[in-house]
Amino acid sequence: MLTLNRSPHPVRRPPASPIRRAAAGWALLDPPVRRALAVWALLVAGSFAAGGILLALGVVRIDYLPPFHGHVRAPGAGLLAPAAFGAAAVRFLPRLTARTRFGTALLAAYACALAWTVLLAVSGDGLAAPFTHKEEYLAVLPAVDxxxxxxLAGFTRDLPAYPTHVRGHPPLPVLVVWALDAAGLRGPLWAAVVVVAAGCSAGTAVALTVRRLAGQDAARRALPYLALIPASVWIATSMDALFAAAGAWGVALLVLGRGRVARAAGGLAAGLLLGSLPYLSYGLVPYLLIPAAVAVAVRPPRAALVAALVGAATVTAAFAWAGFLWPAGVIATHAEWAADPGAARPYLYFLVGDLAVLALVTGPATAAGLAGRVPSRVAVAVAAAVAAVLALDVSGVTRGEVERIWLPFAVWVGLAGAFAGGHRADAGTAARWDRWLLAQAVTGLLLQALVASPW
Structure with missing residues (x-):
């Protein structure tokens, strides 16, 4: 019998090219996930292509990178710090949130979110730069005195004289920055610090709600994705990040608490926060679908629900007593919006383009998660957020600039990314690197690197 001589040294094959590795990774995805990612990519690419054509034709005039409200910019060396931090966070944060006490996991994820968000901001124009703009809320503080x-009593009457962002919102955001100023936290930097610190806590509140909905394991899984969500680019620094925090904590407090007194107190605080949303932004009325859906899923005690209603009614009564009637504010703001160049944005383009922006700020992992792997009770909250966004989108009142306007909804929609799955990789690789989380971090870096936003 003839035998072949074998070399004592194994034959080393050349490493596969990046294209081949990407193709192999694509083949490992489940078919529903592949379809979801294909739709995600087509939506994003098609919206940018159509936006470029409309910009060249002069149909889109005030947005220079449609569907975003911003400009293209070249990446700078300042991105090295957030890139290094993002890589470390992707590598170690999932392990940390999975293995430590839950309270420690919450703190670690919040610290990561805060560091990631600030590093992204300072790699560009700086943390406080958005609040220095003449059309922002701080510009009207001299009128408040x-x-x-x-x-507040003359807010609706004097609305046409105010800066753009003040004209487009109820009066509560101005009162927030006025309160900071009165407390000695003056100027755009302090406003930015408070907004970013609060905005990053929205993920903590969402995780606490997830624990109530689907258990601690699901909440631990969600924490890294909430910390590194691509929307972090606009959490620093947009006042809408504060709105996101108010809404998320309102939902969490509604379903947390043990004992009759704690539940009633939590319900009252939830009502005050959720009741303040329509006075922070008129577009946050559909947000109330989220606490309603969560309440149906969790069934909080009657005492908490009654206390929440009392808290919300207290906010409405306080503003009415002070002379601001919400319906009158809506009418006045709509008149200002109709005369603003933003109202001339093409409806049909932004009907689709706004969804492309949401797809980017929530990341590709969210598309994969929406393919059907979100736990059923968590899916209720995600579906409520999606429904609220679709209602705003169809209405046309949030036509453009949704990278900041939809931040309160994005933190709930982006929750789906934590449950992407659908990747038949070996267990050892999955334990070392979470590829979906890496995709989220890379998306955030690319948005920061390529999009120059006024917020």
Missing amino acids: GHPLRW
């Missing part, structure tokens, strides 16, 4: 109630 030391008389917030008098200013």
Whole structure:
């Protein structure tokens, strides 16, 4: 019998090219996930292509990178710090949130979110730069002076004289920055610090709600994705990040708490926060679908629900007593919006383009998660957020600039990314690197690197 001589040294094959590795990874994805990612990519690419054509034709005039409201910019060396931090976070944060006490996991994820968000901001124009703009809320503080109630009573009457962002919102955001100023936290930097610190806590509140909905394991799994969500680019620094925190904590407090007194107190605090949402932004009325859906899933005690209603009614009564009626504010703001160049944005393009922006700020992992792997009770909250966004999208009142306007909804929609799955990789590789989380971090870096946003 003839035998072949074998070399004592194994034959080393050349490493596969990046294209081949990407193709192999694509083949490992489940078919529903592949379809979801294909739709995600087509939506994003098609919206940018159509936006470029409409910009060249002069149909889109105030957005220079449609569907985003911003400009293209070249990446700078400042991105090295967030890139290094993002890589470390992807590598170690999932292990940390999975193995430590739950309270420690919450703190670690919040610290990671805060560091990631600040590093992204300072790699560009800086943390406080958005609040220095003449159309932002701080510009109207001289009109408030030391008389917030008098200013509030004349808010609707004097609305045409105010900066753009003030004209487009109810009066509560201005009162927030006025309160910071009155407390000695003056200027755009302090406003930015408070907004970013609060905005990053929205992920903590969402995770606490997830624990109530689907258990601690699901909450631990969600924490890294909430910390590194691509929307972090606009959490620093947009006032809408504060709105996101108010909404997320309102939902969490509604379903947390043990004992009758704690539940009633939590319900009252939830009502105050959720009741403040329509006075922070008129577009947050559909957000109330989220606490309603979560309440149906969790069934909080009657005492908590009654306390929440009392809290929300207290907010409405306080503003009415001070002279601001919400329906009158809506009418006045709609008149200002109709005269603004933003109202001339093409409806049909932004009907689709706004969804492309949402796809980017929630990341590709969210598309994969929406393919059907979200736990059923968590899916209720995600579906409510999607429904609220679709209602705003169809209405046309949030036509453009949704990278900041939809931040309160994005933190709930992006929750789906934590449950992407659908990848038949070996267990050892999955334990070392979470590829979906890496995709989220890379998306955030690319958005920061390539999009120059006024927020």
